Ligand code: NAP
């Protein structure tokens with residue numbers, strides 16, 4: 037039996053060991069999920085709704101427990117971790133309304149009655165990354181279960197604890213066995229098998245664009261359905277007519293939340309030239325004032341990175357990085373980080389010399405933000421769209437017309453105006469371009485977990 041040691045990123049101490057499953061164990065779990073399918077889809081809509089509401093209530097009763105697990109096992113700040121556990125509850129509650137509202141259509145035709153049904157897909161495989169173990173799991177399993185699918189879910193190898201906890205809470209709430217199973221293990225083993233297994237009808241993948249692209253390629257062999265949530269390099273656009281104080285005060289939360297390990301991180305800040313210097317002056321105290329330290333303390337603003345490997349990756353863009361011309365990266369200023377054990381990295385603001393610099397183009401996935409000036413609206417839009425990604429972004433302006441024009445012009449799935457918040461369980465979430473395929477959350481997600489069936493009934 038293979039074991040993976042879960043490490044506390046803030047202390048580097050072992051938290052616990054979790055079994056890494058092999059392909060045969062995955063096959064057995066998928067077979068059980070297939071077998072559980074017919075009974076699960078036959079549960080009356082109101083009863084399935086009730087079970088999901090009960091699941092939400094049990095999660096609610098364990099928010100603190102789940103949050104503590106995420107603090108120790110993933111290094112999330114306690115405030116974030118509580119929000120994340122609460123988000124799973126809210127997403128379950130939201131999709132608990134779905135079983136009784138999965139409406140089909142009645143379409144006028146000659147000679148009888150034509151109706152459509154929203155049928156479940158079967159077994160849905162969900163592959164989750166380490167950056168938001170709870171929300172990303174819930175965004176997949178809640179609508180999948182609501183639509184009558186059974187679910188097998190692979191957490192990231194680094195962060196399996198809360199997913200395992202959620203599966204237990206589902207059973208406690210009364211979900212039948214094998215309807216929702218968590219399969220810890222390696223992406224190259226468990227994830228791979230879910231993608232190639234014929235009876236897994238759909239893959240929901242969140243993670244790197246590289247792995248997501250490969251999964252899309254492999255899924256083509258079986259015309260397997262996929263939803264992909266991939267990387268980002270989102271722009272935070274600050275116009276000269278904006279409330280620059282607010283834009284600067286809020287910019288750190290837009291990129292350093294979860295230590296920058298967020299696909300929605302606004303890691304490129306574009307500032308209109310007349311307020312560029314002023315913005316940087318205001319940004320500096322907001323960054324140096326960020327409390328970086330023990331994620332268990334309630335006043336901590338930023339915790340550690342997930343692993344030594346991730347810290348290495350991040351510093352590869354700064355300390356050991358270079359601009360496009362090979363010169364050292366220009367660090368404008370940076371905040372604090374503890375010394376000693378833990379995968380710490382200080383919040384860092386860099387000034388790229390050109391849009392070809394790696395720190396401007398590539399997803400760093402750490403607490404590093406690059407700031408560039410721009411001239412006018414057209415320049416801002418062109419800079420924002422000069423990326424293969426298109427996940428989120430922000431627009432700061434007091435001009436409503438400009439806000440609307442820029443929001444329509446930026447090629448991105450989730451934009452906010454005079455705000456850096458992009459995630460609400462009741463609104464669709466997903467990416468343009470290489471940031472993904474399909475939408476999660478909100479009313480749209482159910483389409484991703486059902487197949488439309490058309491039935492004609494003759495009146496003869
Ligand atoms: P990753 O390799 O894409 O991993 C994401 C998930 O896919 C994990 O559960 C992983 O399992 C699994 N996986 C890996 N290879 C697989 C394969 N061949 N088939 C099926 N599943 C597979 O991401 P990462 O290595 O954790 O992070 C690398 C970079 O990806 C980050 O630095 C960041 O740039 C980006 N990233 C983006 C997001 C996002 O939300 N958009 C999230 C995480 C990472 P294991 O954990 O067991 O390897």
Ligand code: MG
Nearest residue numbers: 223243244247
């Ligand atoms: Mg990987």
